[in-house]
Structures are given as C-alpha cells and as structure tokens.
Amino acid sequence: MKILVTGGAGFIGSQLVDLLLAEGHTPIILDNFSNGREENVPTGVKTYKKNLLSKKVEKIFKKEKPEIVIHLAAQVSVAKSLENPAEDAAVNVLGTVKLLEYSIKYDVKKFIFSSSSAVYGYTNEAIHEEIPTNPISFYGTSKLVSENYIKLFHRLYELPYTILRYANVYGPRQRSDGEGGVISIFIEQLLSNETPVIFGDGNQTRDFVYAGDVARANFLAITNADNQTINIGSNTQTSINQLYTLLSNHLPSSHQPRYEEKREGDILHSQLSNVKALQHLKWEPHFDLDAGLGTTIEYFKNKKEE
Template identity: 50%
Template structure:
C-alpha cells in the first residue's frame, strides 16, 4: 500500500512514517520544511519538497505517486501564532486542507486520515472529554483545526473518500520543537538539561493530557483499515498538572532548576483530558507508554542532541 504523508518531516508525522516503513509500507512525504527537518525523514521514504497551499505543485505529486491513503499532518500548530495572524493560520489549516482534499478527489484516494486537536473542544464542560462533547473552540487555531472536518465529511459524502479524524491530546516525544500543544515538554527538556530557569504560565495547576508520539503513530497505522468515517480522541485519559510534569522531568533528568511563574496566556484552557474509550473500541488501540516511560525516552533523546551539539561546537573551536 502506498501512503502519502503531508508534513512528513515534522515531529508527529515523521514518527508515523518511521512506523509505516518498519511495517513495509510504501511511504511518500510531502513537506515544505518550514518547521519539519530533513534529518527527520526516513531514508526509505520518497520525499517531495512542497507546500499544501500550492495546489498545482501538490497535484503533480499526487498524479505521479497515486497514493491509496493520505495522512494529512501539514499544519500551523501554534495557538499564539493563530491569535497573532489568524489569516495565515486559516490559509494553511483550512485552504491547505481543501487543496489536499481536491487532490484526493482527483486521484481517487481511498482514505484520508486527519489530525484535529483537543483545542476544538474549548473549555471542557465535563471531564474526561469524549467525542460527543460540544465543539466550542476559544482560539483561532481551534477553529482552523475543526473547520476542515466539515470539508472532509462533505468530500466523503460526495466523492466516497473514507476518513478517520483524530483529536489528539498533548503529543510529546523525540524531535518535538517548542511549538504546538505539547511543546512544554520540549521546552522543559531543553532548559533542564542546560540548567536554565523553567517558566510556567499561570500557577502550574492547569492540567493537560500528555500522549507519547509513538502511541499516536500506532493509532495512525491502525486507522489505515479501521475507524472509517469516525472522529476519535487519542489520549492517555489521565490529567497531569504542569507542576507535576516539571517535577517528574526534574526527577528523571536529575537536574535541579529553578521555576519562575509568569502571567497566564490568552487562549490557554485551564483543565483538559480526553477519553480514549472510543479509540480502544474502534481501533483496538491502547497507549503503551505511561508519562514516566515516555518522558524518560524523550529526555534521553534531548540529552543526546545536546551532547552532539556540544561536541560539534568543540570541534569548530
């Protein structure tokens, strides 16, 4: 089976690509490298550099490769960026997705897998949040990640393109940069290992649902042939405060670093965690990494990256 991954050089999608390659799928990556990195791309994948907002360039790749399934991860993922520049956010997340869907329609793609976000739920009315929870986003990012779902459903009805829409909790793990919903893990990791002050916005008692990236990759693999025309939360189903997150990471890294609290940011939700009951039923999926094991792998990755950077710097001197 041939699978095309948009944004495949990015944090989450590169892990999906790695897992698919391990399972002997034929994987094609389409990425503009604005945030993705060449070094994230599995050498067994075919790579095309391009932007989802450029329909003609993307359509050419679809015409050449004729994928059976598209995993659409290319996106603008930062809440604060969406608040500062909502038109830019919408151009990528909404218009870009329409371009992907048009390419799917014209080349008769069987299925599209699309990651939405927990941000579409807004301030939770109950916990854990499940797929029946009202959709009331409080940021432009939440709006731009939900709007494509309407287009995806319409394309499915009109052109018989199957879909699975995921709503990820806060994804973290190796290769993550400082942006996006789980970016706090990457930020803490880098600052702890450099023995720099960690900053927490608000009082640190706000809760998030942290899900390890390899568990997310497994959900995408399962969705190739399951969960058709469903919306599914992918989560740990466990709330973790930012203070607890920092404490666990400090214990694992054995780095004692000061914490400085700053004013809470606009658009941030106070408490959130998602149910993963439907993911278990529809996909047969279960997260295999608890917060400690996932953070240990993540911190080991950043430690190795930091060590390589220090060695490179010494070599240049």
C-alpha cells in the same frame, strides 16, 4: 500500499513513516520543513519539499497516485493563530481543502486527519467525542472547520476518512523552538541549566500522549475506524506543576520555575477519553507519562552530546 504523509519530516510524521516502512508500505513525504527536519527522513523515502498551498502539490498526486493520505502538516501554534488568524486559516483550512480536492480527483481510498483537543475548548470533565465543540482559539477553530470539510467531502463524494483528535503530543524529535510543546521546552531548559517558565499558576492540566503511540494510531486508522472521529489521549490529566516535578526527578535542577501571566487561547483542563479509540481503532497508549519522559529525555541528552 503507497501512502502520502504530509508533515512526514516532523516529530510525529517521521515516526509514522518509520512504522509504515517497517510494515512494508511505501510512504511519500510532503513537507515544507518549517518544522520538520531532514535528519528525520529515512534514507530512500521519496520526499517533496513543498507548501500545502503550492500548485505543484497536485502534480505529486498525479505522479504518485497515493492510495491513502495521512494529513499531519499544519500550523500548530495557538499563539501564532491568535497573532495571524488569516495565515492559520490558509494553512490549516485551505491546505486541507486542496488535499481533499486532489484526493477525490486522483482516487484516494481514505483520508486520515490530525485534529486536536483544541476543538473542545473549556471543559472540566473527561472529554468524549460527542460533547459539544467550542474552540477558544483560531487554531482550534481551523481544525474544527477542516473536520467539517472532511465530513462534507465524505457525504458528497464518498471519500472515507478518520479524524483523530490529539491530546498534547510529546516525544523524541519534537522541537523545543517555534512550535515546541511544553515537555520539549522544559527538557531543553533543564539540560541547559536555564529557568523554566510556567504560564499561569501551573494548576492547568493536560493529557499527554507519546508520539510513538500517536503514530501507531494513524497506522491503525488505515484499516480501522472508517468515517469516525476519535480522541487520541491517555485519559489522564497532569498539571504543569506535576509535570515539572516529574521532570525534576529525571533532571535535577537548581532552578525553580518562573511563573508568568496566563496565555490567551490556552485551555484550563484537558483529559481525553480513549474508550472509542479502543473500540473502533483497537488503540490504547503503550507509554505512560513517566516512561515516555524517560525515552524523550534520553533523546534530548543524546542530541545535546552530538
């Protein structure tokens, strides 16, 4: 099956591309390489270096005629969304709408979308998919608006979809600069003997999910969970202070973290129920946090030695 993967050179997308190849599919990558890396792209995979909003993207659909679109490309920084909400909306909302239009025009069979737990906003409970959404950042809002467009395209044009709402994704190939997540940033700082920075008091919690598990969720969505919105998380929460302790067990450091002011748009607690994922997607995480951290640290150590 021919599958267009936007963001296919990124740390999640490239692991999905590897999986698609292993399963006998033909992935096609659309990536502007603002976060993706050439080294993540397997030899021989057709790759288009374009922005989502480029008029040339339609030509890719016309030429390649993908059967499935898996849309991972996005502006993913909460901080950047607050600094430049117009750009965030242009990439995340308008970029998604253009892909949906092309999907209808060129007979795509299914649209799989990477959304975020940021759509939920503040909550102190294990989050299931039916609780009210109330994003507190422009990033979360852009993801929620995109979800609504996807559902409306299904209603009006019968385009099947699966929406996957990710917890905090980490793993090999994640960048520690720019859009990097807290785990990749901490690992790089500890390996470089730098002082890690924790924003707020460190008691805020996150649900960390391994990138390989997220890639597998996207793969399973090709044939499962039609027209469903599904959380992809570990159903556990870990505080940033606990995370730092876990990393310190793997990477002893002479530096204690430095605490700085809480950042705007950051949620306090996150734990995503994955009951629906198991029921509809036949998915559950294979990696617990400690195992995933071990694999991720090995990746960063090897990169540092290259």
